[in-house]
Amino acid sequence: MKRSALIHPFLFTLISLLFTYIRVSTTIAPTEILRPLFWLWVLLGLLIIPFYKMTKNWDKAGIALTIFVFTFFYKRLIFIAVFSAVLVGVGALFFINKRGKRKTRLRDITPLLNFLSIALVIGGFVKLFSILAQVPNA
Numbered sequence: 001m002k003r004s005a006l007i008h009p010f011l012f013t014l015i016s017l018l019f020t021y022i023r024v025s026t027t028i029a030p031t032e033i034l035r036p037l038f039w040l041w042v043l044l045g046l047l048i049i050p051f052y053k054m055t056k057n058w059d060k061a062g063i064a065l066t067i068f069v070f071t072f073f074y075k076r077l078i079f080i081a082v083f084s085a086v087l088v089g090v091g092a093l094f095f096i097n098k099r100g101k102r103k104t105r106l107r108d109i110t111p112l113l114n115f116l117s118i119a120l121v122i123g124g125f126v127k128l129f130s131i132l133a134q135v136p137n138a
Helices: 007-023 029-057 060-071 077-097 106-133
Strands: none
Touching: 007 029, 007 060, 007 077, 029 060, 060 106, 077 106
16 A cells, blocks of 8 residues: 655644734734744654654654644644544544444554645635735735
C-alpha cells in the first residue's frame, strides 16, 4: 500500500496562524503571517527526522508532530475544537473499521489527518476572505 504524504503537521501549523491572524486581522496585513509560517515550517521540517528516529515510523512521527503542534501553538479553545474534531474523525475511523472487522493501522490515520487539516485550512481561508472582503479599499 502506498504511504500518504505527511502534510498534516504543516497544515495544522498554517491553521494556527490563520486563526491567530483572523483575531488580529484589523491591525496587520495578511502578508505578515508569511515569515512566521516559513520559520514554523522550517522548525517542523527540522523536527521530522528526530521524531522519525525516535519512533522508527513515518506515520507515528507525523502524529507526534501533530500533537506537538496542538500543544505548542493552539490556544485552549482552539485546541479543544481542533483536537475534538481530530478525535471524532479518528474515533469514526476506528468504529467503521471495527464494524467491518478490519484492523485499523496508523497508516490509515495519516490520510484522515491530512483530510481534516485540509478541510480546516479551507474553512480558515473562507473565514479570512470574508473578513478581508469587508475591508474598504484605500
